[in-house]
Amino acid sequence: MDLSDLDLDAAVAAITAATEAGELADLRKRLVGKGSPAFRTRESIKTLDAADRPVVGKAVTDFTKAVEAALEVRAGELGPAAPTEPPLDLTLGTHGRGRGHLHLVTQCQRELEDVFVSLGYRVAEGPEVEDDWHNFEALNFPPGHPARAMQDTLYVDLGDPEQVLLRTHTSPVQIRLMESQPPPIYAVMPGRTYRNETVDARHSAVFHQIEGLAVDRGLTFGDLAGTLETFTSAYFGKKVTSRLLPSFFPFTEPSAEFAITCVFCDAAGCRVCSQTGWIELGGCGMVDPNVFLAVGIDPEEYTGFAFGFGLERMPMLRYGVEPIKTFFDNDSRFLSRY
Ligand code: FA5
Numbered sequence: 001m002d003l004s005d006l007d008l009d010a011a012v013a014a015i016t017a018a019t020e021a022g023e024l025a026d027l028r029k030r031l032v033g034k035g036s037p038a039f040r041t042r043e044s045i046k047t048l049d050a051a052d053r054p055v056v057g058k059a060v061t062d063f064t065k066a067v068e069a070a071l072e073v074r075a076g077e078l079g080p081a082a083p084t085e086p087p088l089d090l091t092l093g094t095h096g097r098g099r100g101h102l103h104l105v106t107q108c109q110r111e112l113e114d115v116f117v118s119l120g121y122r123v124a125e126g127p128e129v130e131d132d133w134h135n136f137e138a139l140n141f142p143p144g145h146p147a148r149a150m151q152d153t154l155y156v157d158l159g160d161p162e163q164v165l166l167r168t169h170t171s172p173v174q175i176r177l178m179e180s181q182p183p184p185i186y187a188v189m190p191g192r193t194y195r196n197e198t199v200d201a202r203h204s205a206v207f208h209q210i211e212g213l214a215v216d217r218g219l220t221f222g223d224l225a226g227t228l229e230t231f232t233s234a235y236f237g238k239k240v241t242s243r244l245l246p247s248f249f250p251f252t253e254p255s256a257e258f259a260i261t262c263v264f265c266d267a268a269g270c271r272v273c274s275q276t277g278w279i280e281l282g283g284c285g286m287v288d289p290n291v292f293l294a295v296g297i298d299p300e301e302y303t304g305f306a307f308g309f310g311l312e313r314m315p316m317l318r319y320g321v322e323p324i325k326t327f328f329d330n331d332s333r334f335l336s337r338y
Helices: 008-017 021-032 037-047 053-078 104-118 146-150 172-180 221-236 289-295 313-319 332-337
Strands: 129-131 164-166 185-194 206-216 242-249 252-261 278-287 303-310
Touching (some): 008 053, 104 206, 252 303, 278 313
Antiparallel strands (some): 129 164, 278 303
16 A cells, blocks of 8 residues: 555645636545545555554545645635636516607607797696586586587586586686686696597597697787797698688687698698698687686786697697507507607
8 A cells, every 4th residue: 555645745735836716626636536546545445454444544534634625725815716607697678679758649748848838838737537617617618508519528427417527628727727826827738638429530539639828918819820820830840831710619709720731732632631721730719708707817907818739630740640549559560650
């Protein structure tokens, strides 16, 4: 039995000279692993004389312990092993669909709000579930007035019959504003509206409007016309012109229908504008004195104008989107395009 194979000094020197953790693993294998001199010596013990066995056994054990201790000390000096494989990437969303963006109707709403804010208007909101007073009565629609039939109303089963409803237009927000603050008032009021209507290419049972209200001393129909012209050219560009045609709303007098030249045919006449060259955007007019009286504003002192436009109409015309239900289908091809 030759114990000279267990050269501890040479083993410790090799361990001390190692410069990386991977080298230490190789040394452990070579010095005390399977097939190493220490391993072979231990295997040979059973063939030795009984008197020699404890001596050889102790020598192998001492050698192995000393090698393990030297390996541990050097491993501590070298620090952790460098990873052999790239770390697992647990970042979420690397395969995502990109960032979302605002719906086209919301984009249009924000754009129009910006135009009016730059004209000195503020943005106001009102409830979608309204009472009869704000949606109709204060707007000069007395009970049973035939004009109520212009807007097929969806009533809510709350309170007295036919007293609580889904607002049919954004005009009740005018009333809420005038009830809550004295003139001067310059405000736009965007929001969702509901009508019990048959859906077609341009009409939906749920849609959006943007309402405008200005109340001050000395406002005239000319101010209304100029304001509408400013906002249409801001949204549609300078080549579009607008016109006002006489109309009727119980809460404005005189009332008008506001239309712009057809953006599809440059007013030459086409299928979209029914060959007229004009497309209606909404209604408008001078605030009726009865409305001022309903909210406690003196019609001798103040005048005002108001307008209400279908919001979907604007991007429909600007981008040629049709039918209106496209806005509510939530088809991702449409949503991601605009
Ligand atoms: C009104 O709703 C009045 N409140 C507008 C108004 C405000 C007049 C202030 C005077 C002063 P009208 O029902 O015409 O008016 O609707 C206005 C616009 O809303 C329409 O021109 C159209 O652009 C849009 N609109 C109306 N009904 C629908 C519908 N079912 N689907 C989509 N858009 C609609």
